Amino acid sequence: MGMSPVVSAVIALVVVVICGNLAGESEAARAFFVFGDSLVDNGNNNFLATTARADAPPYGIDYPTHRATGRFSNGLNIPDLITEATLPYLSPALNGERLLVGANFASAGIGILNDTGIQFLNIIRISRQMQYFQQYQQRVAGLIGPVQAQRLVNDALVLITLGGNDFVNNYYLVPFSARSRQFALPDYVVYLISEYRKMIDMISSLNAEIGSPVFIAANAHEMNMDFVTNPQAYGFVTSKVACCGQGPYNGIGLCTPASNLCPNRDIYAFWDPFHPSERANRIIVQQILTGDNKYMHPMNLSTVLAIDNSRT
Structure with missing residues (x-):
């Protein structure tokens, strides 16, 4: 994990936002489900025997409690800034009425490919996250009944974030990695783009089938590149140096109590070598x-929710 912020920022990234039935609940009443990697993990890995953790300071230094929560950020992450925060699915506190708000299934270190992040051992790969989601639905059905549980899921807002680790924690993990021996870099990029396109094709076909823009994709790579290539335009002093790190x-590596730490996190695009600062996350969420259409396909989240609210 020894990449500079600039390199980690240009990594392919898939972000999909899924809005439930457009004749469903209002925005405020929606459950929120989060799947993906460390950009959206809010603490699941705290409950796993893995090195992919952010449960020690200075992570969380700008979080409302000023404590490390498992978020790979100095403060709030992307899901926090979209809607009401949900608890990690593995948290013992996620029970009873708290289940009805939704759940976060994300796990730092995972990627699109199953062999991504193998060095972290015990992480929740995307297939396992989906299994936990099925388990979640059973738990909610036991709480409010199967009909209401299905309605809650159908009307939910879902965030899926994947892709960055397939470079950092796979292709570039070690010299002569298995994937780098299998693919030249341009071919590997093509391979991952093909996986990305499968998701875009799925979004388009689902939208056509449903007849409404329920599934939308965010080009987070383009969003990142805006402040990477021109940080001053967004109020950052640099995108080349992380706020917290070493070397x-x-x-090099993640942020630790022994790391160099900048005094003002708001003027750094990157919190650590791999993750945006809270202020950069706010820019991403605003987009x-x-x-x-440069950033969102087929339209942005506010437009979809406005259509939704006009039909309720």
């Missing part, structure tokens, strides 16, 4: 909510 550009 050249603070670009998810209001961005044009």
Whole structure:
């Protein structure tokens, strides 16, 4: 995990936002489900025997409690900024009425490919996250009945974030990695793009089948590149040096109590070598909510929710 922030920022990233039935509940009443990697993990890995954790300071230094929560951020992450925060699915506190708000199934270290993040051993791969989601639905059905449970899921807002680790924690993990021996870098990019396109094709076909833009995709790579290539335009002093880390550009390893730490996190695009600062996350979420077709396909989240609210 020894990449500079600039390199980690140009990694392919898939973000899909799924809105439930457009004749469903209002935005405020929606459950929220989160799947993916460390960009959206809010603490599941705290409950796993893995090194992919953010449960020690200075992670969380700007979080409301000023404590490390398992979020790979100095403060809030992307799901926190979209809607009401949900608890990690593995948290013992996620029970009873708290289940009705939704759940976060994300796990730091995973990727699109099953062999991504193998060095972290015990992480929740995307297939396992989906299994937990099925388990969640059974738990909710036991609480409010199967009909209401299905309605809650159908009307939910879902965030899926994948892709970055397939480079950092797979292709570039070690010299002569298995994937780098299998693919030249351009071919590997093509391979991952093909996996990305499968998701885009799925989104388009589902939208056509449902007749409404329920499934939308965010081009987070483009969002990141905006402040990577021109950080000053967004109020950052640099996108080349992480706020917290060690080595050249603070670009080696994760953030630890012994790391170099900048005094003002708001002027750094990257919190650690791999994750945006809270302020950068706010820029990304603003584009998810209001961005044009450069960033969102087929439309932004606010537009979809406005259509939803007009039909309720």
